[in-house]
Amino acid sequence: MVYKNHPMVSRVVFGRGSFNQLEEILTPKRNGRNAPFIFYVDDVFKGNHWLTSRIRLSYKDKIIYVPTTEEPKTSQIDDLVEDIILEFSELPSGIIGIGGGSVMDMAKAVSLMLTNKGESKDYQGWDLIKNPAIYHVGIPTISGTGAEVSRTTILTGPERKLGINSDLTPFDQVILDPELTKDVPKNQWFYTGMDCFIHCVESLKGTYLNAFSQSFGEKAYALCKEIFLEDHLSKEDAQDKLMMASWHGGMSIAYSQVGVAHAMSYGLGYLLGVKHGIGNCIVFDHLEEYYPEDVALFKKMKAKHNIKLPKGICKDLGDNEINKMIDVALSLEPLWENALGKHWKTIATREKLLALYKKM
Numbered sequence: 435m436v437y438k439n440h441p442m443v444s445r446v447v448f449g450r451g452s453f454n455q456l457e458e459i460l461t462p463k464r465n466g467r468n469a470p471f472i473f474y475v476d477d478v479f480k481g482n483h484w485l486t487s488r489i490r491l492s493y494k495d496k497i498i499y500v501p502t503t504e505e506p507k508t509s510q511i512d513d514l515v516e517d518i519i520l521e522f523s524e525l526p527s528g529i530i531g532i533g534g535g536s537v538m539d540m541a542k543a544v545s546l547m548l549t550n551k552g553e554s555k556d557y558q559g560w561d562l563i564k565n566p567a568i569y570h571v572g573i574p575t576i577s578g579t580g581a582e583v584s585r586t587t588i589l590t591g592p593e594r595k596l597g598i599n600s601d602l603t604p605f606d607q608v609i610l611d612p613e614l615t616k617d618v619p620k621n622q623w624f625y626t627g628m629d630c631f632i633h634c635v636e637s638l639k640g641t642y643l644n645a646f647s648q649s650f651g652e653k654a655y656a657l658c659k660e661i662f663l664e665d666h667l668s669k670e671d672a673q674d675k676l677m678m679a680s681w682h683g684g685m686s687i688a689y690s691q692v693g694v695a696h697a698m699s700y701g702l703g704y705l706l707g708v709k710h711g712i713g714n715c716i717v718f719d720h721l722e723e724y725y726p727e728d729v730a731l732f733k734k735m736k737a738k739h740n741i742k743l744p745k746g747i748c749k750d751l752g753d754n755e756i757n758k759m760i761d762v763a764l765s766l767e768p769l770w771e772n773a774l775g776k777h778w779k780t781i782a783t784r785e786k787l788l789a790l791y792k793k794m
């Protein structure tokens with residue numbers, strides 16, 4: 435048995451208002467006036483003085499607002515990298531991502547692709563990255579994905595939706611300021627929060643489970659139950675706790691894997707562009723066969739927060755399209771093996787997946 439030697443985020447700040455320290459954290463990392471800091475910021479914050487006034491630009495630093503209606507694509511990363519190379523005479527001092535999983539993944543991918551030749555699609559997979567990334571910083575403004583701690587950046591490429599998984603992917607610095615999540619719309623709060631809940635379930639109920647993953651997973655699972663099912667938390671406490679749940683959920687899958695919901699949600703994402711959080715919810719809602727108690731809890735949470743999920747999103751799809759979705763889902767072998775064990779192929783058949791997709 436060879437055990438994975440896992441990289442981690444090297445520095446983390448936690449606390450309400452810690453975002454105020456951004457400038458003092460970045461300053462020592464500046465490599466002179468021609469090496470800018472590039473800030474990718476979710477465009478929902480455009481014109482939001484409360485947030486953007488705390489991003490102080492010096493020399494050639496630049497803020498780039500990015501839309502998040504669609505999840506990051508490999509072609510988009512390649513364009514962002516090219517823009518930087520054309521505009522500046524030196525490599526940036528740092529890349530900072532301020533937003534949800536989409537923007538944090540963009541920041542990770544750009545920082546890697548600035549120092550690794552070629553196109554980002556060629557690095558989708560495991561351990562294909564050769565050179566260290568540019569210094570990169572993640573600042574979540576919505577909690578749940580665990581993208582702030584993970585060693586992957588999930589991209590949709592021409593052939594597949596798959597992460598650039600590598601030891602060089604994790605952030606050098608993360609700023610966890612729960613106050614930044616205060617204006618997240620309720621539905622989105624639920625979808626991205628449930629991504630965390632589902633990470634925990636898939637990790638805790640998986641065959642890859644070990645004490646490392648379990649210890650993080652159980653903590654995050656308990657926090658999710660407290661946040662989504664109980665009534666005693668203040669708004670602030672709930673924001674603080676969800677940010678830590680996201681972190682722990684991410685740590686839990688670091689040493690195990692996700693499962694059925696994620697595999698099938700990748701299919702929906704690839705073919706229909708359904709986003710990660712809501713896609714996981716749509717799938718998980720139909721997985722009582724695999725995760726009976728947790729799907730029951732999920733339905734309780736959904737009812738408590740009055741969340742209505744879209745229905746019938748696959749009903750008009752043709753055979754070719756459904757088949758493509760099944761291909762994408764089944765190609766994620768480690769997820770299925772984690773969920774169902776070594777003989778997963780006898781359980782997760784094409785017919786089974788077809789029947790499930792038809793219900794969604």
Ligand code: NAD
Binds near residue numbers: 533537582619
């Ligand atoms: P997101 O980043 O797409 O953001 C969702 C929505 O919330 C957007 O409309 C955004 O504008 C809005 N938003 C974010 N912060 C806000 C705020 N403070 N106030 C108001 N609105 C706000 O969604 P997400 O669920 O955080 O991330 C999904 C992405 O993360 C997917 O691309 C998925 O593939 C990726 N992901 C990555 C990992 C990883 O380990 N790298 C893990 C899970 C998911």
Ligand code: ZN
Binds near residue numbers: 629630696714
């Ligand atoms: Zn997820």
